[in-house]
Amino acid sequence: MRSCEQALAILDGGLAEDRYARGRGFWRLTDGCQVTLIHAEDLARIKRRLGLSLDAGEHRRNLVVSGLARTELRGSEIRIGEALFEWHRVRPPCGYLDRVSGAGTAKALGRSSGHCLRVCKTGLINVGDRVFV
Known part of the structure; x- marks a missing residue:
């Protein structure tokens, strides 16, 4: 995983250069996630409670957002940048997470492991863009 300042979300495809859009890396087509998202507050809570820091993409989610209730996204359209x-579904952690971030990471994330999103309109997203639900 790598951090970037800008990404292109592609209609029905995911983020340009991402493993889901390119069909590469560790994932299965049946996962059905074009874009994955996690809440910064959940990452902070896991760090406080368990001392587990999932910085620099170790959580294996595409986007990190803050200031939204987890339930606010369910069944919604979400605009980020252009x-x-x-919202497609909750994204449970996968066992591969333990291999790359250490044993117990997937269990620590549990129900706080993020969401799957579908891209409905192509557009650029940037670090710092506001999220509209």
């Missing part, structure tokens, strides 16, 4: 997304 792109429009549709």
Whole structure:
């Protein structure tokens, strides 16, 4: 995983250069996630409670957002920058996470492991863009 300042969300494809959009890396087509998102508050809570820091993409989610209730996204359209997304489902952690970030990481994330989104409108997203639900 790598951090970037800007990404292009592609209609029905995911983020340009991402493993889901390119069909590369560790994932399965049946995962059905074009874009994954996690809440910064959940990452902070895990760090406080368990001392587990998932910085620099170790959580294996595409986007990190803050200031939204987890339930606020369910069934919603989400605009970030120029792109429009549709909430698809909760994204449970996968076992591969333990291999790359250490044993117990997937369990620590549990129900706080993020969401799957579908791209409904192609557009650029940037670090710091506001999220509209």
